[in-house]
Amino acid sequence: MAIRIEHLNYIYGAGTAFEKHALRDINLDLPDGQFIGMIGHTGSGKSTLIQHLNGLLKGTSGAVYYNDKNIYEEGFEMKRLRSRVGLVFQYPEHQLFEADVFTDVCFGPKNLGLSKEETESRAYEALRLVGLKEKYYKVSPFELSGGQKRRVAIAGILAMNPEVLVLDEPTAGLDPKGRDDILDQVAKLHEEKKITVILVSHSMEDVARYVERIIVMNKGQVMFDDAPRKVFQHYKELEAIGLAAPQVTYLMHGLQERGWKVPADATTVEEAAGAIIEYLQKS
Amino acid sequence: MGIIKARHVAFDYLRMDEEGQVESRSRAVDDVDLDVEAGDFVAILGHNGSGKSTLAKHINAILLPTEGTVFVDGKDTQDESKLWEIRQSAGMVFQNPDNQIIGTIVDEDVGFGPENMGVPQDEIWQRVEESLKAVGMWEYRSHSPNKLSGGQKQRVAIAGVVAMRPKCIVLDEPTAMLDPNGRQEVIRTVRELNRREHVTVLLITHYMEEVIHADKVIVMDQGKIVMQGTPREVFSHVGELKRFRLDVPQATLVAYELQKAGIALPDGILSNEELIGALEAYRKKRQNK
Amino acid sequence: MLRDITLGQYYPANSVLHKLDPRVKLAGTMVFIVSLFAFRSAEAYIGATLFLAAVIRISKVPLKFMLKGLKSIIFLMMLTVVFNLFLTRGTVVFRLGFLAVTEEGIETAVFMAIRLVYLIIGSSVMTLTTTPNDLTDGLEKAMRPLGKVRVPVHEIAMMMSIALRFIPILLEETDKIMKAQMARGADFESGGLIQKAKNMIPLLVPLFISAFRRANDLAMAMEARGYHGGEGRTKMKPLVYRGRDKIAYLLLLLYLVLMFLVNRIGFFAGLI
Known part of the structure; x- marks a missing residue:
């Protein structure tokens, strides 16, 4: 179950004063089971790109293939695609509307036309996956904390049993605790269900900890697409477009400049500390 | 005397049932003493629900303490006759940039506060110009706020407060909804104001990198102040900060890991430069042995 | 659209x-x-x-x-x-x-x-x-005689100007919520009139909640900036x-x- 994007272009408001080339010739392969980070500053096109993955936006030219089927071809079931590629928007808690948490999570599977039993069993499973305690299931979503609300909203997407889960800045506005909880939960989910996860974020530190592949977007184009440690080697280019490598990358480069023989591609605190200790033991 | 002086402040959120009877109360701020000197840059840290935003709303009398007293510039916030003076001396910037801009044009929004204060027209314009220049948004004065980026909107909101000529600005998580560029813009602006105009700043946040330049850091948890001191002092207690589920700069974390492995480094390292310096010193010392 | x-x-x-x-x-x-x-x-x-x-x-x-x-x-x-x-x-x-x-x-x-x-x-x-503000200012001043018969002219003008400021924001929000619900399989197009109206609930409830939250925030921000009605207020751009x-x-x-x-x-x- 893979997504392939070929020569995708998207132009906003064509022919008006606001015309904007939001995506330029995007070519991407998103195979099964990967944990992908997508990075870029505001306006780089990343939010636009992910809305093409489930057909909410239609490219001006180019094609998106889901399991080798062109989703723009006539007769393609868009509604089914939306259940296969789950898209969690920014501040997803703003979409909650039902009187209680459980009913809200049922909304997605119900729209798929599933039976009551199937709908409910999926909702239970989804709420379990996001780690929400059962005592909250019958509570109004508006009485929960920010982090809990967000988990309910993510469960609302998971209940549709997607094969690809796309999260647009799932940690925006959360405190460090809420952020870690959500990201850990997503990582666990990836492990447990083996689904593809695409995590859109501003934060290199967050992404570096979890993903195996990073796609950097800039001005509507894919700028880098590689393993994190490889991408962060381009920290100077990243800086030029308003992004940055994790702080430890700079630390390792700083030490190297002073003649320390440490690898420069550490991306997490643990790796950096380990490398420094190893170097000090050897010398 | 300090510009903000709070003694034994406690605040209860009440939950009413349908008849308007108090159903339950929950204590959001619990016996807090706070002293801020004029011209200081004070940061308050804590995760959501720690009471930091509730405390902030006491400073310009949006909330009044259930117990205890808050004095702002010598005025008791309970004194209703001083309400507008207090709101003028302690300006407030909120989290969501969209929900605090009233004007449909940047300069009109900045003029809103002075208009409310009854400032004469000529002076309003003078203040609007000064404030917009102070936050670097003068060239956007005739733009619609809807066309600005998040960071720019927050700078306009700050200008709107600055135009009221407050002695103190309270910023309640002003960067929580911004991207990294916007966050930097806002923090840089606030630091400039503090340094150049000597405005007292009370910054409420959960981002660590925003507090390392503060004069004083206060950590709140469950409505109480649990740590306070200079950034260096506070960040020396990595273990404790982790217990309060707060972030620590990566350089501080690496130093902490190295210390745990028996490498003798000084406490309270805040930046890469400091850590590199300390590691170099450590290496030299070892070579000399 | x-x-x-x-x-x-x-x-x-x-x-x-x-x-x-x-x-x-x-x-x-x-x-x-x-x-x-x-x-x-x-x-x-x-x-x-x-x-x-x-x-x-x-x-x-x-x-x-x-x-x-x-x-x-x-x-x-x-x-x-x-x-x-x-x-x-x-x-x-x-x-x-x-x-x-x-x-x-x-x-x-x-x-x-x-x-x-x-x-x-x-x-x-x-x-x-x-500008919407000018427009409401104009209306406020044109309607001023009504103030004598206790019509809250300033308040009406202020409400209009706030409404004008938030219209684009709420439109954008509508668009966002609509997409978010479509990602959950919501259908805003098919069905008869009653079904269509029913389908709007997942859009309207979040929209109302958001509008109330914004109203609440805005009221607080206005108070914090010393707003207390039209009394004693000066004008930055008076109409002359x-x-x-x-x-x-x-x-x-x-x-x-x-x-x-x-x-x-x-x-x-x-x-x-």
Whole structure:
């Protein structure tokens, strides 16, 4: 179950004063089971790109293939695609509307036309996956904390049993605790269900900890697409477009400049500390 | 005397049932003493629900303490006759940039506060110009706020407060909804104001990198102040900060890991430069042995 | 689709029209609308067209922008045209089953359509060249006499100006929530009228909640900035009539008189 994007272009408001080339010739392969980070500053096109993955936006030219089927071809079931590629928007808690948490999570599977039993069993499973305690299931979503609300909203997407889960800045506005909880939960989910996860974020530190592949977007184009440690080697280019490598990358480069023989591609605190200790033991 | 002086402040959120009877109360701020000197840059840290935003709303009398007293510039916030003076001396910037801009044009929004204060027209314009220049948004004065980026909107909101000529600005998580560029813009602006105009700043946040330049850091948890001191002092207690589920700069974390492995480094390292310096010193010392 | 609504959107440009006092523009719009409905001869329409064309030219707002506002009323316009076309009695031109299209019907339909289009464009000229704040200021001042009979004029004006500021934000939000629910398989298009209305719940509930949250935040922010009603408030941009405003009033008067004459005695005779 893979997504392939070929020569995708998207132009906003064509022919008006606001015309904007939001995506330029995007070519991407998103195979099964990967944990992908997508990075870029505001306006780089990343939010636009992910809305093409489930057909909410239609490219001006180019094609998106889901399991080798062109989703723009006539007769393609868009509604089914939306259940296969789950898209969690920014501040997803703003979409909650039902009187209680459980009913809200049922909304997605119900729209798929599933039976009551199937709908409910999926909702239970989804709420379990996001780690929400059962005592909250019958509570109004508006009485929960920010982090809990967000988990309910993510469960609302998971209940549709997607094969690809796309999260647009799932940690925006959360405190460090809420952020870690959500990201850990997503990582666990990836492990447990083996689904593809695409995590859109501003934060290199967050992404570096979890993903195996990073796609950097800039001005509507894919700028880098590689393993994190490889991408962060381009920290100077990243800086030029308003992004940055994790702080430890700079630390390792700083030490190297002073003649320390440490690898420069550490991306997490643990790796950096380990490398420094190893170097000090050897010398 | 300090510009903000709070003694034994406690605040209860009440939950009413349908008849308007108090159903339950929950204590959001619990016996807090706070002293801020004029011209200081004070940061308050804590995760959501720690009471930091509730405390902030006491400073310009949006909330009044259930117990205890808050004095702002010598005025008791309970004194209703001083309400507008207090709101003028302690300006407030909120989290969501969209929900605090009233004007449909940047300069009109900045003029809103002075208009409310009854400032004469000529002076309003003078203040609007000064404030917009102070936050670097003068060239956007005739733009619609809807066309600005998040960071720019927050700078306009700050200008709107600055135009009221407050002695103190309270910023309640002003960067929580911004991207990294916007966050930097806002923090840089606030630091400039503090340094150049000597405005007292009370910054409420959960981002660590925003507090390392503060004069004083206060950590709140469950409505109480649990740590306070200079950034260096506070960040020396990595273990404790982790217990309060707060972030620590990566350089501080690496130093902490190295210390745990028996490498003798000084406490309270805040930046890469400091850590590199300390590691170099450590290496030299070892070579000399 | 939601982005097409231009009514209430300001288009910044540096034109005389932008600088005019909002009260003049309010009066001008009124005069124009009255002239559309009071003078119904073909000659009068030529006059109104010339006036509108001149005003648009002066405003420096691209014509495209003005026409965009029309999209939202196409349906209303079609309806009016169809009604007038088929329901006016008179000399029959041709028949479509039991429906008769008359000469008079065609005439009214055409003029009705022109009137509607001009009405929308005319008011768009005002909103596109006047900041919402100016507009409400103008209304506030024009309505001031009502304050004497205890109409809360300042409050009404403030509410209008806030509404205008939040319309684009709420439109954008509607778009976002709609997409978010579509990602959960919601369907906003198919079904009958009742089903469609029911399908709107997942959109409307979050939208209301968001609007209330914003209102709450905004009220707090306004209070924090010392807002306590219109009393003792000064104005940053008080409305003062200038020379150009007086000239504009004169021109409006001239337009009215000319239109009256043109309507009465024909186009060329009226001008001479």
